[in-house]
Structures are given as C-alpha cells and as structure tokens.
Amino acid sequence: GEDVEQSLFLSVREGDSSVINCTYTDSSSTYLYWYKQEPGAGLQLLTYIFSNMDMKQDQRLTVLLNKKDKHLSLRIADTQTGDSAIYFCAESKGGATNKLIFGTGTLLAVQP
Amino acid sequence: KAGVTQTPRYLIKTRGQQVTLSCSPISGHRSVSWYQQTPGQGLQFLFEYFSETQRNKGNFPGRFSGRQFSNSRSEMNVSTLELGDSALYLCASSLTGVTEKLFFGSGTQLSVL
Numbered sequence: 001g002e003d004v005e006q007s008l009f010l011s012v013r014e015g016d017s018s019v020i021n022c023t024y025t026d027s028s029s030t031y032l033y034w035y036k037q038e039p040g041a042g043l044q045l046l047t048y049i050f051s052n053m054d055m056k057q058d059q060r061l062t063v064l065l066n067k068k069d070k071h072l073s074l075r076i077a078d079t080q081t082g083d084s085a086i087y088f089c090a091e092s093k094g095g096a097t098n099k100l101i102f103g104t105g106t107l108l109a110v111q112p
Numbered sequence: 113k114a115g116v117t118q119t120p121r122y123l124i125k126t127r128g129q130q131v132t133l134s135c136s137p138i139s140g141h142r143s144v145s146w147y148q149q150t151p152g153q154g155l156q157f158l159f160e161y162f163s164e165t166q167r168n169k170g171n172f173p174g175r176f177s178g179r180q181f182s183n184s185r186s187e188m189n190v191s192t193l194e195l196g197d198s199a200l201y202l203c204a205s206s207l208t209g210v211t212e213k214l215f216f217g218s219g220t221q222l223s224v225l
Binding site: 098 | 147168
C-alpha cells in the first residue's frame with residue numbers, strides 16, 4: 001500500500017519540544033523525509049533518514065525511525081513561533097526515482 | 113545559487129482551456145519532478161524527467177503531460193481543464209535523480225473557473 005498517515009494538528013508553547021508522528025505502510029521504503037511548508041510557499045526539505053538508521057540529529061531536529069512498527073517521528077527542540085507551519089513526512093523506495101509518497105501533513109501551531 | 117523557479121506564480125483559467133506551467137531547476141540539476149497539491153487529495157506525484165526522458169508517471173489522466181528540455185527546464189501541460197484541476201502545482205529538482213535531496217519551487221497556483 002501507499003498510505004502515509006499523520007495527525008492533523010499539534011499545538012505547543014514556545015520553548016517546548018514538539019513531536020510530530022508519521023506512520024507509513026511500505027516496508028520497502030528506503031528513504032524517509034520531513035518537509036516543512038509555510039503559507040503560500042513550496043516545500044522545504046528539513047531532514048531525511050535512510051532506512052537502515054534508527055536516529056538522526058541535526059541541530060534542533062531529531063528524527064527517530066522504528067522500522068518494525070513503520071513509525072517515523074520528528075522532534076523539534078526549543079520550538080519557536082517561526083516553526084509554525086505544516087510538516088509533511090514522505091517515503092521513497094530510493095534508486096533512480098524522485099517519486100515521493102507524502103503524508104497528509106501536520107499543522108504545527110506554536111503559541112507565544 | 114538560485115533555487116527552483118516556477119512561472120507563473122498564479123494562473124486563472126476557465127473550464128475547457130489548456131494551460132502550460134514552467135519550471136527551471138537549480139543550476140546543474142538534471143532531474144525534475146512535478147506534484148499536485150490539493151486540500152482533498154494532498155500531495156500527489158504527477159511525473160518525473162531525467163535527461164529529457166520521462167522516467168516515472170503518477171496516476172493522472174492523459175490530459176496531464178510534460179516534457180523536459182536539453183537545458184533541464186521542464187514544462188507541464190494540462191488540456192481540457194476541469195474544475196478539479198484547481199491546485200498548487202509544485203516542481204522539484206535534484207542533482208542526479210536519486211531522491212536523497214529533492215528541492216521544491218514555490219509552486220504555481222492554478223484556479224479553474
């Protein structure tokens with residue numbers, strides 16, 4: 001199957017940590033991505049993880065991958081108002097293709 | 113280095129017309145792919161091109177077509193527009209056609225009246 005599920009909405013206070021979750025169904029996915037979309041803009045690649053990794057950290061971002069449960073999460077430390085956006089996870093089988101299967105998107109609202 | 117450039121930014125058409133959208137990838141990138149974003153269906157893959165060849169195609173009717181030129185610039189065309197074609201059309205480029213890093217443009221917002 002090609003369904004990638006995310007919760008629709010997350011609200012946090014500025015300075016707290018945010019955790020956005022994603023469940024995918026294709027166990028053969030090779031790369032998993034997190035993209036950010038601000039109003040009226042395209043998609044900004046935040047980070048990605050290869051399927052043989054469990055965790056990847058990049059400054060305030062931490063990605064956790066549980067391949068057994070097909071669960072991916074993005075943790076944003078010290079969340080700022082500028083982090084308010086829609087976050088999409090996406091999966092790819094890798095190789096010679098740019099076809100990504102995107103999740104439904106999670107709207108992150110950061111309260112000052 | 114300039115990012116992915118899509119033109120026009122906004123477009124209004126009426127049913128039955130056709131439309132052409134343009135995408136200029138990041139300099140040096142040889143792969144271009146297109147996605148449709150709607151509130152109901154989310155982000156869906158349309159097609160991708162690498163070195164002027166269509167390499168993969170999503171589940172869209174034949175009214176949706178595209179091409180890539182020798183300078184890697186790409187166009188997509190939608191013929192006989194329907195109301196349901198109203199969407200944000202996003203173009204993405206990558207260096208080698210492997211999905212490790214895919215960079216998106218700001219999109220073309222198409223409204224069909």
